[in-house]
Amino acid sequence: MPPLAPPARIRRDYDVQRRHLPRVQRCAQDLMRFASAAPESLTAELDRRLRSAFAECWNVPYYQDLFAARGYGRHDVRSLEDLASLPLLSRSSLARHWTQMLRADTGPGELCAVLSSGSTGEPLRVLKDGFDQVHMWACLRFWRRWLGLKGAPRVALLDSLPGGLEYEASLPLFHDGELRRISLVQERPLERLAEFAPSVVFTDPAGLHAALGACLPGVELWLSSAQYLPPDVRTAFAAPLINYYATTESGPIAWECLRETGRFHVMAPDVFVESAAGELVVTRLRESAFPLLRYQTGDQGVVGQGRCACGARGWWIEGFSGRRACWFRTPAGSRVDAWQLAWLFKQHTLREFRFTQVRGSCFVLELVEPREGPTLRHELDRALRALGWAQPEVQVRVGVTLPLMAKPQPFVCECP
Numbered sequence: 001m002p003p004l005a006p007p008a009r010i011r012r013d014y015d016v017q018r019r020h021l022p023r024v025q026r027c028a029q030d031l032m033r034f035a036s037a038a039p040e041s042l043t044a045e046l047d048r049r050l051r052s053a054f055a056e057c058w059n060v061p062y063y064q065d066l067f068a069a070r071g072y073g074r075h076d077v078r079s080l081e082d083l084a085s086l087p088l089l090s091r092s093s094l095a096r097h098w099t100q101m102l103r104a105d106t107g108p109g110e111l112c113a114v115l116s117s118g119s120t121g122e123p124l125r126v127l128k129d130g131f132d133q134v135h136m137w138a139c140l141r142f143w144r145r146w147l148g149l150k151g152a153p154r155v156a157l158l159d160s161l162p163g164g165l166e167y168e169a170s171l172p173l174f175h176d177g178e179l180r181r182i183s184l185v186q187e188r189p190l191e192r193l194a195e196f197a198p199s200v201v202f203t204d205p206a207g208l209h210a211a212l213g214a215c216l217p218g219v220e221l222w223l224s225s226a227q228y229l230p231p232d233v234r235t236a237f238a239a240p241l242i243n244y245y246a247t248t249e250s251g252p253i254a255w256e257c258l259r260e261t262g263r264f265h266v267m268a269p270d271v272f273v274e275s276a277a278g279e280l281v282v283t284r285l286r287e288s289a290f291p292l293l294r295y296q297t298g299d300q301g302v303v304g305q306g307r308c309a310c311g312a313r314g315w316w317i318e319g320f321s322g323r324r325a326c327w328f329r330t331p332a333g334s335r336v337d338a339w340q341l342a343w344l345f346k347q348h349t350l351r352e353f354r355f356t357q358v359r360g361s362c363f364v365l366e367l368v369e370p371r372e373g374p375t376l377r378h379e380l381d382r383a384l385r386a387l388g389w390a391q392p393e394v395q396v397r398v399g400v401t402l403p404l405m406a407k408p409q410p411f412v413c414e415c416p
Contacts, residue, residue, distance in 0.1 A: 054077040
């Protein structure tokens, strides 16, 4: 194994984001207001936001062509009741037309193209404007206020990606605090995390697994996203752990209730969520240069509403099954969460894949396209050894046809 590179000494200047501060503050206040009030009292505001989003779409080439072909008029959508009459936006359509989904009146400014993780299928390219890129700080402000937290504004990003990039940055959008990215593949990551003494830690299940044994008394909030989170990890930390549901395409959609496990509170009024034939469909109601109307996430769930035991009111998602649990078995008999390997696949442009444990130390990697096979096999061998397999055997099959699923199942265990 090659020696670890020394930590990067990078200081990033995020002060250019300060102009977004008023909108970040308003967005956090709106999230708090909607979580605290009965949804029927706020329907008129959601209707207004939908009308505004629909009007934005008339400046988007993709939607202009779509609406003209379907015979829609500019005033055909007046309320949430009209939303179901609009066509769905599939993942494949977004992949084909992403360059045509930008509002025509958008200047270059801070616009950037972002690639989705690809941990469950082909990565998508999405355009994000300046506020889309900093919207998460509004969500963090809301979660902290909802939980009544007031610790120091020091945020750590505990990163499990193999690149090893580390940096420091100021946080003008989060109480002029400090952000530090700490890589798990660099030296002494948990010791340096403790030295930084964060109050908030962003990570994923792989980072949570790594941090289980760390002494971090100052952490008042953990955040995990995008992957399956085992219940035993969820309850292993003294501080609250917000498991939020987001996609690169839409941004944050919902967050899992701390009282009712499996119930995800929708991030209204930023988004509105429907369940169409059991599939979660998202409409972004906050202004964006990249409008999304009725986007099919590929995740499954049922939408309900009411007052939750935690005090939140409004819409929620139950029966969420976007990220399926998968446990591998080591030769010693212990269970290993297969999603700890998801970070590795994010580094490769894969259209589709499936990684299966067929017996003890034997694994099969299936790829729809022939690229990346040898490199991935080497990386998987090293990762499996770190997780408890002394001599893993990884077979690679390329050019396979995987079962058609709305949301691919990337990890499978066939062991008894």
